[in-house]
Amino acid sequence: MTTLTTPTSSGASAPTARKRRRRSVEGGWKQITINRAFLIPAIVVFVFLFVVPLLQGLYWSFTDFTGYSPEANFIGWDNYVQILNDPSMLSGLTFTLLFAVGTTLLVTCLAIPLAVQLNKAFVGRNVVRSLWFFPAVPSMAILGLVWSYILSPLPSGVLNTLLSNWFGIEAVSWLSDNTLARFSVIMVGVWAQTGWHAVLYLAYLQSIPQEYYEVAKIDGASPRQQFFAITLPLLMPAMVVSSFLLLTNGLKVFDLPYTLTNGGPGFATYTITQSLVVTGVGQGEYGLSSALAVMFTVAVGVIGFTQLRITSRIGRRFA
Amino acid sequence: MTTALWRRTLLSIGMIALALIIGVPLYYIVINTFKTQADMVSSPLGLPETWSFANWSSALGDMSIYQAFGNTLYVTVLAVLAQLLVGAMAAYAMIIARNRTTRILGSLLLVGFIIPPQSTMIPLYRTLVGFELVDSLNGLVIMYMGGAIFCFFLIQGYMRTLPYEVIEAARIDGAGTNQIFWRIVLPLIKPILVTVGVFQTMWVWNDFLLPTVFLSSPQKETIVLQVYSAVSEFTTDWPAFMTITVIALIPMVIFFVFTQRHIVSGLLAGSVKG
Amino acid sequence: MKSPMRMVVAGIAVTALAGSLGACSGDSGEADGTTTVSFLSWTGQEQMEPMIEAFEAENPDVTIEASYSPPVAEYIQTLQTRVLSGTAPDVFVVAAENKTNLIEAGAVVDLSGEPFMEGIQQFNLDTYGRDGAEYGLSLSSWAxxxxxxxxxxxxxxxxxxxxxxxxxxxxxxxxxxxxxxxxxxxxxxxxxxxxxxxxxxxxxxxxxxxxxxxxxxxxxxxxxxxxxxxxxxxxxxxxxxxxxxxxxxxxxxxxxxxxxxxxxxxxxxxxxxxxxxxxxxxxxxxxxxxxxxxxxxxxxAAAPGYAISASSDEETQEAAKTFLTWLASEQGVEMFHEATNDVTVTENFTPEVDPVFEPMVEPIRDGxxxxxxxxxxxxxxxxxxxxxxxxxxxxxxxxxxxxxxxxxxxxxxx
Structure with a gap:
């Protein structure tokens, strides 16, 4: 019974509802105060766990603070100058960007169709979903180890053994060739995240009213047309969220290249976070690493928000 | 009818095959818990020559693992519930009062998860020392509250897809902000709450970075710290490492299997009734 | 449907809370005249715990409160964070990665002239020393x-x-x-x-x-x-x-x-x-x-050396020295060798090594x-x-x- 009323009523009343929303949903001043109060916990968390430490880091970035002695002398922009003059920083930047963009595109392209399939009924659905989700569970340290055995460039490596037994292919230098190593790290990153992002899309798929598809079916739309005309546009909010997460997490990536290739061969899979850890923790040059962190945070912020803007705009066009 | 059946069978076979490939590393981890280090060296991917339960009995025979289990459970439950609540409240306030200020505030909050965790660690530690919250499970819970920003972002994105009419109708019926939040909004956003909750649970349960820095007494260890007790300077006892990893994973797998059906709950049916 | 679930969750949380509170109330032993020395171990718990037990049995007035962090990066980070925040453990290790920082920050006590530093090989003393001062008790080396x-x-x-x-x-x-x-x-x-x-x-x-x-x-x-x-x-x-x-x-x-x-x-x-x-x-x-x-x-290289925090009070430093004395004693070195298989370099004990490693022993003991x-x-x-x-x-x-x-x-x- 609800099938017919819901789409028509929401469709027809949408413009009026939008106009009315501001006034009626906000309510009187008392309600407004309560509304604002709902924000307080998040703001407190934000200020104490992010703003204060970040400001402290900002201060340290202008000092020669070592991370061991409480003394810190103001040295101006020296740390920033040093970072900008360091050639190994550039190599870290290249792979970090490549990884972030690569995983974002690939995971998005794979997770949406996967979510659509996982949403259908089939035998063993729960087990399959769990298996897809599993790579998000254990720590990256152990997954990095497992993959380094699988992708070992030696003839005794797991993948190389399979390739030579089944196809007679000679040992492939998965992790010891620059291009292949970059490719391998990105593929493992995709493997680790696709399932969880598919689950995220799955949650959003649930909010698409079944009636839309029924109406489309009556109009004679093929499954393909349904996907592009209904599913994809309605998944846009999910895509905004998911791609923002992928991109920012990709930029912050540390564990995976660190355990799988340790940044190698050479600097092929070296990341910015790795140099952050090496200078800050290993070398104890906390001032320098704070400067790096500040620049990095700004860069991630700019990239992340630009991307958010673009995807939201695309999303709005569809909606 | 028969084509539909065929399609379903094909889909099942295809999806199961694909999932099995994806699950190979899982197999690797589990199978090696039944091997001695020697057996793992000689055939890392094969079945064990003789099934050895020594790793399991030594891991489960150590009483500290139960303590660690309890600690982890405590931290995870509290941290995730608190994160979800704070995140959902903020998302709700943001959606309901959409204006310039809240929009700016919303984007500002996002700064919270573009900061690399490595860069806020030392300042945070010093702050917590001041509040005597270092080496305390509650201090750890507070640290994890940072995850609320992540929850906020995901929940807010999801709330945008909700039918406003439901909230409006409740408002007209005279329900207050509080009531609407607890009675209407929370049930409506259950799929995303479960999804985010599962994900945050995985994170908190498995996190290594924060406990290793913020906890120092052995009796407050979380389970992941136990995993790393198999690591030494030059080499690692991988079978022991993997066994404790699996012990730490089992509750997560059970948790996921039980919660995932809530991700796929009849959302619209619920909202129309309400 | 929902409220029972919530009850269960809350119940679990409370139980876990009770458990953890019970656990933390038992750790201060100052009242009965013993000194507590906090110790951040580089060596794993399985190897270190028997040694601590043996030490405490002989020295009932000193309690070692040990915590463990896996080497190398995690250990260095944990230690760095704690040193900087004024909550440094009383005993920790100086390693290749942090010795310069620790020494320059004045975070470690000079141990030169202490009786327990005698009989340690000069190569090891030099590794964790500077300008005549010695900061680490390094008992073994690897090659x-x-x-x-x-x-x-x-x-x-x-x-x-x-x-x-x-x-x-x-x-x-x-x-x-x-x-x-x-x-x-x-x-x-x-x-x-x-x-x-x-x-x-x-x-x-x-x-x-x-x-x-x-x-x-x-x-x-x-x-x-x-x-x-x-x-x-x-x-x-x-x-x-x-x-x-x-x-x-x-x-x-x-x-x-x-x-x-x-x-x-x-x-x-x-x-x-x-x-x-x-x-x-x-x-x-x-x-x-x-x-x-x-x-x-x-x-x-010389294995990381045990060091005493300069920020600990005098009484604790004394107790920490008792601990280091025991570690450098014949019994301590022997237990250390047996637990870790490291080749120790002290005069008071000759380690037994596996025959395959024999060719490397002399270079190690010679530094x-x-x-x-x-x-x-x-x-x-x-x-x-x-x-x-x-x-x-x-x-x-x-x-x-x-x-x-x-x-x-x-x-x-x-």
Whole structure:
């Protein structure tokens, strides 16, 4: 019974509802105060766990603070100058960007169709979903180890053994060739995240009213047309969220290249976070690493928000 | 009818095959818990020559693992519930009062998860020392509250897809902000709450970075710290490492299997009734 | 439907809370006249706990509150965070990675002249000392060289690792011709071969190689290039595959244990795993061959040393010294050796080592060991990361040996 009323009523009343929303949903001043109060916990968390430490880091970035002695002398922009003059920083930047963009595109392209399939009924659905989700569970340290055995460039490596037994292919230098190593790290990153992002899309798929598809079916739309005309546009909010997460997490990536290739061969899979850890923790040059962190945070912020803007705009066009 | 059946069978076979490939590393981890280090060296991917339960009995025979289990459970439950609540409240306030200020505030909050965790660690530690919250499970819970920003972002994105009419109708019926939040909004956003909750649970349960820095007494260890007790300077006892990893994973797998059906709950049916 | 679930969750939380509160209320022992010494252990819990129990049994007035952090990066980070926040453990270790920082920040107590520092080998005291002061009680050292499969070498007419590099390369060629994979070296760290060759060089030069580089009278280009050129012959002459750049020590060890390679770089930590995996294997350790102007040598270093925090109060420092005294005693050293299999370097105890490792024992007890990262006088971590990455690029054939050295000079001067 609800099938017919819901789409028509929401469709027809949408413009009026939008106009009315501001006034009626906000309510009187008392309600407004309560509304604002709902924000307080998040703001407190934000200020104490992010703003204060970040400001402290900002201060340290202008000092020669070592991370061991409480003394810190103001040295101006020296740390920033040093970072900008360091050639190994550039190599870290290249792979970090490549990884972030690569995983974002690939995971998005794979997770949406996967979510659509996982949403259908089939035998063993729960087990399959769990298996897809599993790579998000254990720590990256152990997954990095497992993959380094699988992708070992030696003839005794797991993948190389399979390739030579089944196809007679000679040992492939998965992790010891620059291009292949970059490719391998990105593929493992995709493997680790696709399932969880598919689950995220799955949650959003649930909010698409079944009636839309029924109406489309009556109009004679093929499954393909349904996907592009209904599913994809309605998944846009999910895509905004998911791609923002992928991109920012990709930029912050540390564990995976660190355990799988340790940044190698050479600097092929070296990341910015790795140099952050090496200078800050290993070398104890906390001032320098704070400067790096500040620049990095700004860069991630700019990239992340630009991307958010673009995807939201695309999303709005569809909606 | 028969084509539909065929399609379903094909889909099942295809999806199961694909999932099995994806699950190979899982197999690797589990199978090696039944091997001695020697057996793992000689055939890392094969079945064990003789099934050895020594790793399991030594891991489960150590009483500290139960303590660690309890600690982890405590931290995870509290941290995730608190994160979800704070995140959902903020998302709700943001959606309901959409204006310039809240929009700016919303984007500002996002700064919270573009900061690399490595860069806020030392300042945070010093702050917590001041509040005597270092080496305390509650201090750890507070640290994890940072995850609320992540929850906020995901929940807010999801709330945008909700039918406003439901909230409006409740408002007209005279329900207050509080009531609407607890009675209407929370049930409506259950799929995303479960999804985010599962994900945050995985994170908190498995996190290594924060406990290793913020906890120092052995009796407050979380389970992941136990995993790393198999690591030494030059080499690692991988079978022991993997066994404790699996012990730490089992509750997560059970948790996921039980919660995932809530991700796929009849959302619209619920909202129309309400 | 929902509320029972919530109850269960809350119930679990409360139970867990009670458990954890119960646990933390039992740890302050000051009331009955004992001193509590907090200790951040580098050695794993399984090995360290029996030693702490034995110590406490003998010294009932001192309680050790131990915590554990896996080496190396996590340990360094945990310690750094705690030192900086004024909650440093009373006893911790100084390692290659943090000694400069700890000493310069005045975070560690000078232990020179303490009775327990007598009888420790000078090499170990020097490693964690500076300007006459000694900051770390380092009880053992490790050495890494080559491990070789005796059968494979005998098959091509050798009974051990040759003494010179040229002979060694000939042997590898013979092994390759006989159908064996001759040599694998993990290059996820500074190659053992390079460290050993540098060690041989520095032991014959005065002032040492690193003194010259760091005081500006010499450069990496001058000191390192000849050695890297020799090392690179492994790859340019096709004896070893460039795939080694992606191998870690455990993978190389497994190849060796499974008899898929004749010679590998290795340290004592592989002994147990290899012998368990392949008890039949006939193998032994050997020194890294010498260059024409050098001699056979090995990579290695003094193990991290126990240090006392300068921020602890006097009474606690005294108690900490009691702990260190016990650790350096015959019983302590013996237990340490048995738990860790490390080769200890104290006068009061002669460690027993596995026969396969016998060739390396004398160099260890003599302190003939070298590791660039420890010998470097500043920027150790940054230089090490740079060196490993550049050596990998050299192995891949992207740059020449002189470029590796030039990159290190550039890094040092930046």
């Amino acid at each position: 890494a060289g080559y491990a070789y499969n005796k059968e494979m070498l005998a098959d091509v007419g050798y009974d051990g690792i040759p003494e010179t590099w040229d002979e060694f390369l000939v042997m590898l060629q013979d092994l390759q011709d006989a159908g064996y994979t001759p040599f694998l070296e993990s290059v996820d760290q500074m190659p053992t071969t390079v460290s050993a060759m540098l060690g041989a060089k520095t032991s014959q030069s005065d002032p040492s190689v690193d003194d010259q580089i760091f005081d500006g009278s010499s450069t990496f280009a001058e000191q390192w290039t000849p050695i890297l050129e020799e090392y690179n012959r492994l790859y340019t002459e096709g004896l070893v595959s460039a795939d080694v750049v992606a191998l870690d020590g455990d993978q190389v060890r497994d190849e060796f244990a499974n008899e898929r390679v004749a010679v590998i770089n290795a340290g004592p930590w592989i002994i147990n795993a290899v012998q368990e995996a392949n008890p039949e294997l006939d193998w032994e350790f050997g020194q890294v061959p010498g260059l024409p102007d050098g001699m056979p040598f090995q990579a290695g 003939d060991l070298y590791l660039p990262m420890i010998a470097w006088q500043r920027d150790e971590d940054v230089l090490n990361v740079e060196a490993v990455a550049q050596v990998q690029r050299m192995i891949q054939g992207q740059i020449g040996p002189e470029d590796v050295a030039a990159a290190l000079d550039a890094k040092l001067s930046s």
